[in-house]
Amino acid sequence: AQSVTQLDSQVPVFEEAPVELRCNYSSSVSVYLFWYVQYPNQGLQLLLKYLSGSTLVKGINGFEAEFNKSQTSFHLRKPSVHISDTAEYFCAVKRDSSYKLIFGSGTRLLVRP
Amino acid sequence: NAGVTQTPKFRVLKTGQSMTLLCAQDMNHEYMYWYRQDPGMGLRLIHYSVGEGTTAKGEVPDGYNVSRLKKQNFLLGLESAAPSQTSVYFCASSVLAGGQETQYFGPGTRLLVL
Numbered sequence: 001a002q003s004v005t006q007l008d009s010q011v012p013v014f015e016e017a018p019v020e021l022r023c024n025y026s027s028s029v030s031v032y033l034f035w036y037v038q039y040p041n042q043g044l045q046l047l048l049k050y051l052s053g054s055t056l057v058k059g060i061n062g063f064e065a066e067f068n069k070s071q072t073s074f075h076l077r078k079p080s081v082h083i084s085d086t087a088e089y090f091c092a093v094k095r096d097s098s099y100k101l102i103f104g105s106g107t108r109l110l111v112r113p
Numbered sequence: 114n115a116g117v118t119q120t121p122k123f124r125v126l127k128t129g130q131s132m133t134l135l136c137a138q139d140m141n142h143e144y145m146y147w148y149r150q151d152p153g154m155g156l157r158l159i160h161y162s163v164g165e166g167t168t169a170k171g172e173v174p175d176g177y178n179v180s181r182l183k184k185q186n187f188l189l190g191l192e193s194a195a196p197s198q199t200s201v202y203f204c205a206s207s208v209l210a211g212g213q214e215t216q217y218f219g220p221g222t223r224l225l226v227l
Contacts, residue, residue: 044203
């Protein structure tokens, strides 16, 4: 069975500092990988996705993620965060042959001034 | 385009009461999903539908029923609400594009069962 692990439940960081949110998945087959962001009291919004090709994926709001097949990871990074990036971030994985998205438990990014 | 909308936004129920949550999408998507979000557990799939008139169970289907009578609507029903069903419910929709679908989410329905 597939699973997604987000080890950090909360990541505090100062404004303009870099940040990395970690995501590891378990799957023996080809997968598609996604990062979603949830701002307070809102639904989920797609940040970026890896389908195939280049392992470095760029998304909205200056975020990027790198797919590492050997380490089964898809970590999310931003070189300089803003207060407005404070939100919860979810990593998700989907098998090629499946309709279902499997979500991690989420990481709350708290950006402090 | 309104995207994915959910009705109601917030509801309080007493144990044993029933209710229906409505999800509507105007993107002509084939696939629709209902998730629940609980603290520390991410989103878990309740039921999903791959087309009008079809539904299937997800990860946590017990206590819920669904119907997809029209392509644009996906209803989630609670026949006899329990406190364990207190949660935030999200609907999503997607169109399959070679398996590389993106799911688009509604704003959520916050449900409190007393």
